[in-house]
Amino acid sequence: MKMIKIKAGELAPPSIKSKTANSFIRNNWRPIALISPTIIYLMLITLFPIINTVDLSFQNVYLTQQFKPIEYIGLKNYSEFLSSREAHDAMIKTLIYLSGIIIQVILGVALAVLMNHYTSHIKGIGVYRVLLSLPIFVTPFVSGILWRYMFGYEFGLIYHIGSFLGLENILWLQSSSLVMLTVVIVDIWQWTPFIFFIVYAGLQGLPKEPYEAAYVDGASHWKTFRYLTLPMALPIITLAAMLRFILSFQAFDTIWAMTQGGPANGSQILPVYLFKAAFSTFNTSYASAIAVLILVFIIIIGQSIGKLLSKEVNRQG
Amino acid sequence: MENVKKRSVITGYILITTVTFLFLGPILWALISSFKPKDLLYTPSLIFTPTIANYQEAISSINFFSHLTNSLIISVSTVLICLILGLPAAYGFVRFKFKMKNSLLFWILSIQMLPPIAAVIALYDLFLSTNLLGTHLAVVIASSIFNLPLTVWMMRSFFQEVPLTLEESAMIDGCTRIQAFFKITLPLVGTGIATTSIFVFLFSWNAYLIPLVLTNRTTQTLPVAITGFVSDSGVMWDQLLPASMLTVLPLVILAIFIQKYIVRGISFGAVK
Numbered sequence: 001m002k003m004i005k006i007k008a009g010e011l012a013p014p015s016i017k018s019k020t021a022n023s024f025i026r027n028n029w030r031p032i033a034l035i036s037p038t039i040i041y042l043m044l045i046t047l048f049p050i051i052n053t054v055d056l057s058f059q060n061v062y063l064t065q066q067f068k069p070i071e072y073i074g075l076k077n078y079s080e081f082l083s084s085r086e087a088h089d090a091m092i093k094t095l096i097y098l099s100g101i102i103i104q105v106i107l108g109v110a111l112a113v114l115m116n117h118y119t120s121h122i123k124g125i126g127v128y129r130v131l132l133s134l135p136i137f138v139t140p141f142v143s144g145i146l147w148r149y150m151f152g153y154e155f156g157l158i159y160h161i162g163s164f165l166g167l168e169n170i171l172w173l174q175s176s177s178l179v180m181l182t183v184v185i186v187d188i189w190q191w192t193p194f195i196f197f198i199v200y201a202g203l204q205g206l207p208k209e210p211y212e213a214a215y216v217d218g219a220s221h222w223k224t225f226r227y228l229t230l231p232m233a234l235p236i237i238t239l240a241a242m243l244r245f246i247l248s249f250q251a252f253d254t255i256w257a258m259t260q261g262g263p264a265n266g267s268q269i270l271p272v273y274l275f276k277a278a279f280s281t282f283n284t285s286y287a288s289a290i291a292v293l294i295l296v297f298i299i300i301i302g303q304s305i306g307k308l309l310s311k312e313v314n315r316q317g
Numbered sequence: 318m319e320n321v322k323k324r325s326v327i328t329g330y331i332l333i334t335t336v337t338f339l340f341l342g343p344i345l346w347a348l349i350s351s352f353k354p355k356d357l358l359y360t361p362s363l364i365f366t367p368t369i370a371n372y373q374e375a376i377s378s379i380n381f382f383s384h385l386t387n388s389l390i391i392s393v394s395t396v397l398i399c400l401i402l403g404l405p406a407a408y409g410f411v412r413f414k415f416k417m418k419n420s421l422l423f424w425i426l427s428i429q430m431l432p433p434i435a436a437v438i439a440l441y442d443l444f445l446s447t448n449l450l451g452t453h454l455a456v457v458i459a460s461s462i463f464n465l466p467l468t469v470w471m472m473r474s475f476f477q478e479v480p481l482t483l484e485e486s487a488m489i490d491g492c493t494r495i496q497a498f499f500k501i502t503l504p505l506v507g508t509g510i511a512t513t514s515i516f517v518f519l520f521s522w523n524a525y526l527i528p529l530v531l532t533n534r535t536t537q538t539l540p541v542a543i544t545g546f547v548s549d550s551g552v553m554w555d556q557l558l559p560a561s562m563l564t565v566l567p568l569v570i571l572a573i574f575i576q577k578y579i580v581r582g583i584s585f586g587a588v589k
Contacts, residue, residue, distance in 0.1 A: 250433060
């Protein structure tokens with residue numbers, strides 16, 4: 001059984017030790033043959049879009065004006081974005097949207113602790129799990145539709161419940177100042193289960209002994225959570241929160257289904273703003289500049305997620 | 318003591334059932350409403366004779382089956398591409414040691430984190446210039462960008478669970494490395510392959526932005542096609558609700574099969 005061994009800290013890599021330059025490939029032909037198709041494929045289909053997006057962002061391309069001479073206009077799209085009022089507004093809306101993640105994490109952890117506490121006592125826990133996982137799996141666009149129906153003015157279930165309670169004039173989707181709250185509520189519905197499942201799996205993997213000791217010592221539920229569960233589960237909670245955070249720029253479908261960014265741009269977060277710039281006003285280059293800014297942001301956040309994930313992966317072997 | 322415990326379990330049941338219902342609410346409400354006669358659609362009434370008339374109308378008015386076929390073609394092809402490329406790669410990452418292994422792995426993961434919205438303009442441009450815009454192939458290629466990394470990472474976590482010694486002993490018994498892989502390892506990761514396929518199928522079935530931009534009227538997937546019920550003048554709820562339910566029905570069924578592996582799927586195999 002031959003294994004290609006490249007030990008960390010070896011003085012010279014095998015490619016230099018070997019007699020011919022090709023021997024690195026000869027020694028490693030198996031992993032190269034297995035992995036290179038994926039690497040080459042991904043490089044081909046991601047490098048082009050990324051380079052093209054960066055390139056477009058320095059030009060003045062309009063989708064509708066294919067035959068206009070293309071000019072490089074430097075950083076003009078970026079400066080336009082940074083000085084645009086609508087863009088500022090979109091950034092503020094994005095921040096409001098992101099703040100919902102805090103609530104999702106708190107609720108997700110609470111639900112995980114609750115479920116973990118009762119796991120062995122409750123029959124049919126599997127059924128609850130299936131049902132709770134549905135918000136994760138329902139087509140995000142359809143989720144938007146479902147909630148648009150729930151919040152519908154004068155016909156939605158929430159409107160009916162509201163008017164039963166005497167609150168009939170809440171314009172969940174029609175008021176540009178209230179609509180972000182609605183979006184955040186829907187997001188909590190969609191993503192709390194995501195946090196819950198990851199944290200719950202983490203809690204199930206925690207050692208049992210400290211809890212028995214705490215029980216013997218008569219520690220309260222809160223103290224057990226605060227001084228045992230929370231410190232032990234913190235890495236997994238952080239991981240779940242970070243994953244949720246990085247996926248937040250995929251938030252387009254649900255909002256598009258509910259409001260299309262409206263009313264009066266009231267729910268226009270950055271991805272929606274980008275989409276409208278690209279496919280409603282057809283300002284391809286301007287939209288590309290926004291895409292580049294989002295990419296830079298994702299790369300920065302992605303670095304720290306990578307570190308967290310590799311810790312988790314190494315810990316589990 | 319025993320009494321207190323019993324009471325706490327009942328509290329647990331009530332709490333968990335309530336929370337579950339809150340999360341299920343919107344789906345359940347839309348499901349119930351999709352069977353309502355049109356005149357009751359805008360009322361909270363729960364007393365009605367269920368009808369499938371709305372389903373029939375929805376199916377005939379958007380050419381439902383051709384969009385269903387599009388969704389199936391695109392999702393199944395994405396699964397196949399991801400498995401063909403991703404399975405060997407995942408195996409390679411688990412069983413071999415080589416330079417830059419970890420950086421390559423995390424480079425692959427970073428692609429998963431790419432938001433489709435940041436890539437969609439360039440993809441549109443790419444497929445426009447290669448005359449592929451509006452084809453199934455364009456959507457399949459684009460959606461494999463976001464699913465191949467998931468495949469590699471998930472399959473990696475499944476391959477890791479197969480002890481190397483099993484393969485080694487098969488090779489001592491005279492199998493070649495390739496025979497050992499096909500006879501020993503592959504059957505052991507069967508569940509893993511099925512689970513990964515379901516996740517990829519699910520995510521490409523659910524995609525909206527990419528097919529919205531890359532398809533045309535004849536190649537539209539189901540989620541894109543149901544947008545047709547939403548117009549500036551209003552929403553045709555009577556048909557949109559049944560069409561939405563039909564779009565998510567396969568997912569609900571698939572979600573049951575991957576229960577054990579949900580966490581692995583949403584954390585790229587990092588949390589087991």
